[in-house]
Each structure stands twice: as C-alpha cells, then as structure tokens.
Amino acid sequence: VGVKFAKIGRKPWPLLWRMHNVQGDGITGGARLIAYLLDACAKRSIPIHYNTKAMELLTDETFRVSGVKAVNDDGWVEYHARDGVVVATGGFSANREMLCRYMGGPLSRLVLRGSPSVTGENVTLAGALGAKLVHMDQFHCGPIVEETHANPNFVIDAGQGIDVDVRGHRFMDEVYTYTQKSLATVERTPENLAYHVIDSHWPKAAGAAKKFLAMHTKVLVADTPEELARKMGIEPKVLLDLFKTYNDALKAGKLRELNPPCSLESPQPLDQGPFYAFPFQGGITATFGGPKINARAQIVSNEDRPIRGLYACGNAAGGLFYGNYIGGSQLGGALVFGRIAARELARQHKRG
Template sequence: MADWDVVVVGAGNAALCAALAARESGASVLVLERAPEDEGGGNTRFTAGAIRTVYNGVDDLRALMPDLTDEEVAITDFGTYTSDQFFDDMFRVTQYRCDADLAETLITRSYDTLTWMRGKGVRFQPIWGRQAFKVDGRFKFWGGLTIEAWGGGPGLVEALWQSAARQGIEIRYSSRVLNLLYDDIKVSGVRVKTPNGVESIKAKALVLAAGGFQANPEWRTRYLGAGWELAKVRGSRFNTGDGIRMALDIGAAPYGNWSGSHAVGWDYNAPEFGDLTVGDNFQKHSYPFGIMINAEGKRFVDEGADFRNYTYAKYGRVILNQPNQFAWQVFDQKVTHLLRDEYRIKRVTKVTAPTLEELVGKLEGVNPQAALAELTAWNDAVMTEVPFDPNVKDGRSTRGLAVPKSNWANRLDTPPYEAYQVTCGVTFTFGGLRIDGNGQVQDVDLAPIPGLYAAGELVGGLFYFNYPGGTGLMSGAVFGRLAGTEAGKAAMEGTTRAAE
C-alpha cells in the first residue's frame, strides 16, 4: 500500500487548487481522477470560465490581467465590485439562506485567491461581449462579473494541470475512489478502482473535490424531485455524487439545499451529457433581450427580471416545469447582434421566418394559434417610450400582461424572426457536505472528522435556489485552496509528531 501525505479526489478547479495548496506545505500529493485523461478536469472543463471576485477599481483588475492595454481601459467602464456588493448579491439571490460564514470566506478571500492562482500560472482576461456591450463607443461591465479564465474552462484546467506537473503532483486518471478508509475515528486513505484492479492507498489527509450528483439521474429524482431525470447534464458524466456518498457512509453531515441545483436553458437537442467539442455553447443565455414561450404558446417568466447572471441558474428549473419540458426563445433583428456566440454554433435547434404567422407554425410542439395571440398581445404591451439600454436595468417594461417583463422589452416587429428551442441543463447540485472554517468535513454531531476535508460542488450551504454567475469557480478555488492548505498542514504536523 502506497503512502502519501495528501490524497485529493477529483481533478477539476477545486481539486487542483487543493493539490497545489497542499503541496506548498511540503506534502507529497496524489490526485485521483475518475475520468480518463481525455475527459478529465470535472465540470471545470465545460465552463466558460467566468469568475466573480471583489475588486475596487481598474487597478485591481490590471494586477490580475496585465495584458489589459491603456486603449482598452480608456473605452471601458469596469466599475467596482466591493465586498459589500458581493455580500448583497449572495444573500439576495439565495433568499438570505446562504451560510454566512461560508459566504464571508468566499468573498473576503476571492481576490487574494485569484492573485495566488495567477502566481501558479493561471491567466485571466475581461469577459468582453458576454458581460459588456458597446454603447456609444464605450463598454460598460454589468452584474459584478468582469473576469474569466484565459481559454475558458479548458484553459483553466490546462493551466492548473501544468502547474501541478511543475510542482511534482501526480495525477492518476481512470481511478475511481470507491470508499474511504476509516476506523471510526479518522480517515486514513481510500480504496480505488483502477484499470489494474482495486487497491488501497493510505494518506495522512484527504480532500474530497469530486463534484456534485448532477450526473446521477436516480439521485436527481430522489433529491431534486420528479421530472429531474429528464434534464440534460451540462458537464461531466462522472459527477455522480461519489464523494458525497462515501463521506455520508462514514457519518458526515449533509448540508445545504439538497433539492436545489444550478440549472439553465440548454439546447433542446443537446446530448445527455456535456460534449467537450461544444463545451458551454449549448447554453442559451440571451433571453433577457427576447421572450420565451412554452408548448401552450404562453410566456411564463419575467425574462428581464434582472441581469442574466442573476437569473440564468434558476430559469432551467422553470423551463423543466413547463409542459413537455421545453421553451422557445424568440428574437427579432433589432437584438440579434446582442446574442451571445452560443447562438451561432452549428449544433443549434433554431427556426427562422419572415413573419410571426410563419414563425409560430415552425415552433415544434407549440400551439400556433395561442402563440400568435401571445406575440400579438406582447407587441401591444411594450412601453416603447422608454429607451432600450442593454447595459443597465433600463425599466423598459410592459403594460397589462399577466407575466410582465421588467427590463429590455422590445416589440417583435423587425424580421426575419429567430427562435431557439431550449430545455433544462443541470450544471451542479447545491446539496452536499458540511465543512467548518478550516474546510474540514463535519460529522452528524457537528464535530470535525480527522483527516477529511472537502471543496467545490460537493460542499453544501453556499447556494440556495439560485446563484450569482461566476461564483462556482471562485468557490472551488477559495475552498480548494483552504482545504488543501489545512490538509497539508495536518499531514505535515502528523509527520513531525511521528518523527519526534
């Protein structure tokens, strides 16, 4: 049986941050990844790479993104995103349910963690085009989200893998951890299924960072509810809740919003699991500039309730609850230049028509008469006297509709019209394990389990009902670094005591 100071289960953003942090203490570190190498990296590989962080002005951003030119800064309003704003967003979108201690750790360590990642070779860039629109020659960032990893999620994983290799961290692929080695007092390793059979690996400390249970249809139906087995999975097919299960099996405390998940509008004909050749582009997130109608031809949600990154993670659930689990997003030519790049890929479920009458006839699964009546009523209700501005909540609303649209309302009157069919794509689940302020997993008596730490999607208590865009990668990095640091410290202290 091999001996390691720290074993990390998983190989995505949270896991690799944990591995790098543990290595800083001098610990020997082994990373066990269930997926084969070409599918490794967890959900991180499938993300667009947006990361939400506190910053107090453009100088903070330039420190993280030194490639920013003076010309780019001159035509851009980056604004600020203070810790108070981050706290407000976290509490508001989670309906004041998020664990205050976890939120404080996330927010107060966000910028410092990105600085640390930059020191490990991770590069960042502004989210041009997805979080800022050019109006009157000037970009304005909105929604508190300004930064993305260079190369998106795949670029982030590649940078972290390279950093791990430089630090002498071993990553073993096709290595599924089956259960923890536990003597009713402390965790001392794992049992792993590999292509060569099952083996036990001993460790002085263990970090679980193996994702949520979103790729497990049985667990989705058990915990999220009836119908959730019908959702598409946006990311890795390997995130089936193994890390959560093996911790619960030894008495770890479950925590958080177990019936909640991050779920978005996702192309209706996307495959069952994420496709790395398409990445995040099956998502369809420009709905604030159009309208969504269901199979009954009815609008069912306020598409302009808030900026996209404060609503997209909860609207997947709303779409799943519609008849036959789909909706059509409808736009006209006044706004198609604002649609994100994901609307222009080859693998997209799209129809176009020169008139609304023809369009509704092409919307598969939709009652065309009801849809045309809905679109006609919509056009009559738009407050055209209010100026349209995609960079701010412009108050351009509707009058007299059962389901209002609070911002960015536009008449559908400029052909050709475009419509995109979406269903629910689940990103990650919100329920998971309870950790303390050191990233250590707690048992059902709320005492820390010696030797066991956790980070990433399988930590519960941070997100409830909804999620501010870009917080998942930031959470994975912050809590991965925390768990790895503490696991490394515990392992090395144990080594020192043993030597004495």
C-alpha cells in the same frame, strides 16, 4: 500556478461586471483552466490516476481517515494517506437518482450542463462515515441546448422577445433571469423545452443566430411570423394571435396584465423581420449539497465534530451556497477551501 484571466467583461444580469473568466486562447475558459492545472501538476511531478473511481474511505483503528479504496480498469486498488484525504469530486448533478431523491422528480429532468463524472461520491463516501449532509435540495441551473451544449443565456436575457413552449404558449414572465427561466422551463413544460422568440428589434439577433448555427445548434429564422410558426411545428394562427395579443398589450401599456405578466423594463414590439426562435432547455450547472465543512475545510459529523483526516472543497462541500450563487464563486470555493485543506494537511504532516 500560471492561470491567466481575461479582462473583465459585462455578463447577463445579475452578474454584470463582477466576474473574471479564464482566458481561453482559442478554447473554452474551463478547458484552458484544466490545461493550466495539468501543466502545474506535471511540473511538480504530481501523479494523476485516470479511470480510477473512489468507492470507499479507509479508516485506521482510531477512526481517522487513512486512505481510499478505489476501482480502476484492472480492479480494486487502495491508496493510503498519512495525513488525510480531500474530497474534491464535485456534487451529484450527473446522478439522476440523487437529483430525484433530494430535489424532486421534475428537477431530475434538468439537462446536464457539466461533467458526466460528477455523480455524488462526495455524498456516498462521506455519508458512510456519518458526515452531516446539508443543502441537499440546493442547486444552480441555466439554459442549455442538450445536443450541442450551446449556452444561450445571453439570448434569453436579451430584455426583449417572449418565451414560449413547443405549443406556442407563453408560460413565464420574460423578466426572469436565465436561472429562473431554466427552472420554469423544466417545471412548467413536460418536454423541458422552450423557445425564445425575438425579432430584429434586438440588434444582436442576427449575430447570435450566426454564432449558434456555426456551432451546429438549431436556430429557426423566418421572414414572417407564419413561416416561423411552421418551422416551430405549430399552427401559424397560434403564433399570429400571440404576437397580436403581445403587441396590443405593449401599445396599451398593459403587458403586466397578461397571464403570465410580462414585466420587461424596455420591451419592444414583435413586428420587424427576420424573426428568430432560439430553443433552450433547463440545465443543471451544479449541486450545492454535500458534507458540511468548517472554516478549516474539515468535514464534520452530525454532531458537528470534525471527522479526523477528512476534508472537502469546491462543490463537493456542503454549506457554502444556497438559493443561488455569485458568479465565479464555485471556482472561488474550490480555490479557497482547496488551499485551506492543503495547508491543514501540511500542518498535520509537520506534526508527524
């Protein structure tokens, strides 16, 4: 359909050289992807109805899904489907009540990284028909700056520096991946807010600061630890003591004996200005829970029987991922099972 992908490039561990990004051509890859898909729909005369929220699935006398009851700016509207309905709403990452219900209170404070329209219609629509809901507590999270939506994952995965809360205390092992760091931040800090503190031993520090400042994203830069502490709003002695404890342990080869330990493979001392503090919060990328599908993209009931005429793809479907996910596999799940669902619908149509 005309989507262009950029050359593969190295990503933060564990993604490494495993993922193709959509070529942005001046905008983000995600925004460009939507532009490509909208163009493809226009060329095929496929209508898109905006500000139209699905509220209820319609069924016929045989309990086959036959359409959707929705609400738009003018009120109620019904869409009738001869061959079935595909739920492609995403998950429930923007629904705070569902996050609290299925994942627990602290995780409901994760900052939203994605669309504010992903509010759990996959669960409410399919659940009303007895769909089996699986992996409801599973999700992916990553770092984010809420005010600007800047993503500092490559900074906090630099392999250098320390992660501190707003009081200037370390609270996790810096060897954590960006996903683990995001989860630890929301679970271990009341504010869901931390700083990645790093110095000029990291060759990308100045460039990273320039990039985020150009995006109107807060980065604290100082020539001395005392100055950095004041900009962070903490007592200079707290940061000076932390730097000394860290540097002394590094020199003695005892970083792993700190509490919490620091298990970085190639840590560097914190003694070379300028010094930088990059703020970040734990953010939710996507939820993995939802109505379970089979290999034909059909949503199944609690008895594992397909609900006739009802399909799901992408993050609207449950049962694809848990624990974590492979980079690129969310779009992969949407593409693969979206095509499977479309082929199933076409097959049903040909049968009449």
